[in-house]
Amino acid sequence: MNNLTSHQRKMVYLVGMGLLFIPVITLGFPAAHSKGQSGGTLAQMRQEHDLGESTLGNVDPSSATMNLVLLGLRGPAACMLWVQMDKQKDAKDWAGMRATTESIIKLQPHFQKVWQFHAWNLAYNVSVEWDSVKDRYFWVKEGAKFYRKGSLRNEKYPELYWYFADTLGKKIGRSDEWRQFRRFFRVDPDERFTVNQVPGPDLELNPKDEDNNAVSADWFKETNRIMDQYGKEQHIMDKSLFRSYPGRSIIDHASSLQKEGHFDEETREIWAKAFQYWKNVYGQETWYPAPFIGIHLAWTKEEIQKFVETGTLPEGYKGGKKQYEIDLRSWVGRYQNMTNYRYWHDKCYSEQQKNTMEAHKELYDALKALAEGDTTRAEQLAYTGLQKYEKVIGDEISGLGLQDDDLAIEEGMLGIMTWRSALELGNKPIPNNFPLRTMWVSHQNRLKEIEAEFKRRISPTKNN
């Protein structure tokens, strides 16, 4: 082939290899360990774009090993596992499906949609396949834990934190099985969480033994903190809504307690806490909806006026102060409408009032007494409850936001139905005049729908 000897050829190869090593070393030099060292080009780029394993979140050695060992076959392997997982789900092989899910996630540890898909699958789709509510709760927890694990692996990104908080709040607090799930959140049916013969919560999800909505609210706050700290965007919803979730969770906490019949000081305090958060934390966040415009949701008309009068116009703004005030008011209005800010503000304010709580309690107890067959007590409680509720709704302070609130109207109508049913069952005539009569007359169009709800609430639980 040529005139080189074997030894010479080997030397040429050696030199060639040495030359090829130069770009390999330059590109692939490991990341710098101390200041002043720059690391290889690839390491620098990885750091610059936050693509390194350690910069994304905590490192799972098994995942890293698997990805390394598979070389370029990670994609086909992941596809095969996805198909297998789907088949196992169809065949209701839950153990196999769970194991395959873990394998998939080892191959795609930084693909947030993959985490979200599987966690949702476990918490929502797999849980409903089980008949026992305890088993369903186990799978809801599996889904929530999966979100948590995903958020740790991708700790700078707020989305998985949000979904984790959302599962604790929404899936546990609002699904068909919410009564059982909320109870299990504090007293887990799994015997492994019984300590000294006292059943307790699953500490992985509820380390401080709190209400699910309280834990959810804490995680929503953490989500916002992560967002602030790392400046990463989320792609779930508009930011103004996204940031409202800690407050919404506190509201859910108080509402859930009321749905369970807790109308005490603790519930009022939670409403007060929700109001504080809504007004002083969420309401004070600054939004920049348009150039030169920075607003707070909590701003009132007067506050906007004062802000414009006392401040100076932003540099580059072409209109005058009057126009600036109009712009601010317009944007505040739009944002308040979008986030339903005023409704929740007024609701939190009203619900923390003592007389509101008393009215709720009496209407709730009246319905309960009717369901238990105690018509006399039901009639009395319903009537006094309606009287108090009428006062609350008519009140300038405590009635804020309740006059047009669907839920408030439903509660009032249910109260009237309770009172009327109690009278009918006691063979008593129904008087023409009664508290909240105006509401009863003006909302007759909703009667059918509310009657169905009334029947559902007073009917004893059927045995399947």
Next chain:
Amino acid sequence: MNDYDPIPFNWLMGFQTWGIVCGLMFLGAVILAFALQVLSHTLQEFEQIGPGKPRRSLFQGLRNGSAAFANGLIEGFQDLFWMSPRRVGAISVLVFRESVRRKTLLVLVVFAICFLFAGWFLSDPNRDPLLRIPIYVTFVLTAISWLILPAVFLLSCWGLPDDIKARSLHTVVTKPVKRSEILVGRILGVTMVGTLVVAVMSVVGFLWLVRALPEVSGIQTRVPVFGTISFLDREGKPAKEGINVGDINMFRSYIEGDTAARAIWKFSGVSPRLLNKDGKLVLESKIQGFRTHKGNLERGIIFQYTFVNPTRNIRAKFQPFEIAEFRDSIKPIDNDLIDEQNHPVKLMTDIVDNGQLTVEVACLSTGQFLGMARPDVFIRAQDAPFAASFFKAVLCIWLMMFLIIVFAVSVSTIVKGPVASFLTGVIIVLGVFGRDFMQSLVTGEGDHKWNGGGMLESAYRIVTHMNPMVPMEKGFWTTVVQVLDTPMLLFAGHSRAIIPDFETFQMAKFVAHGYDVPWNSGLLPAIMHTLAFLVPCVVLGYFCLKSRELESK
């Protein structure tokens, strides 16, 4: 075991299929060998007698060829039936030594590495044991299968061709050793190596399992006695099956609650030996529920067993209970029952009729459904230890390994190492993944139902870019293409009879879910499957080796 129905081995059908396939293959081989012998002798006669007397050449060729063929056949069968155990043993030991020299046992190191790092990849140890045990058990059994198979596969495919290439076999055949002994000795030698490796791996695997999951050492595996199932519809009339509630998995069919719908199980061979130590008959169920309304979430869907003696018209109801989906629902049934007329009856004497027990299952929850299939209710006989079930599964892995060795060694008698490896590899791939597809070629149904016709039709569609879902235009050429395709499809489909079904050897599904490996639907099919391939492979391998020119490389 969620959607697996262990069908008992059907002796009649098994032997029938085996007889037909082997008979056809044998007939084909005999005709081919006879034709080759006659042809070869006729050509010799032509050379000797000359072209002037073709009739004589033909006659002589036919006579000599027939005689040679008969001699070869008789000699062959003598070789196969009269082998020296001593010589076979000596060859086996040599093969064993050679395999060890080739560092086959290094597979144990790979196995050790797998187990050292298994904990990294397996599930969270804190999770429900019900979910962990299947994963761990499946991992151990799969690891044993997938590590031993490549090792024996390579040894079997390359051993004999290498010996021929190195002329070491030439030395052996110059000794008074029959070729059948060489073949069987090699099969046994590789099997010995494989057995050693499987034994070590299974014992280590079992100990690892006990260490990783301490609860395993205490668990017992169920020994189920399955019955047959039939259905009554919501009006109490016999039905082929229950209702389809829209579940994507069609394994179970459903009966409606609070109606006359029933699922009826009939168990045969019920005798006092099936009773537990308390004298009770244990019934276990894996029934699944389907709710059409929320109902009472605190309670499961309720169902009830009714024990029936149809001959004496006795019906005794058992107390209703809730389903326990995907969990063990075990009910020990007392011998003393009360019938529907409130008379005391005895289960084993009054209800069981000539060893047959009839159990009706009813759903009592209004508007809810229960899903059932044949294996969902069974009598639980005396439990077996977990170790017994585990090692039965290992035995099936060993049988699979043995089958591959037999096949690969037989193939390597006629072709070289790479071709033998390719052929055996194809057989394994088809046996694992392709049988369902081949079945669908015959029936046109199943998971792998295909569209677009056979080879010719597909070729036409490819060339004309026609979607497989679009029907072919009716006409003369379409008919021709489809008529030609049909026999080819049927041939391809029926060819699956000569492809081993490797699913037969997979017993992890039993062990992982806490079942003993059954004899008639687990071990027996695996043994029969191995024997069914052993006989033709050895005969074929022997004749191939016998006809081979060993001096050529």
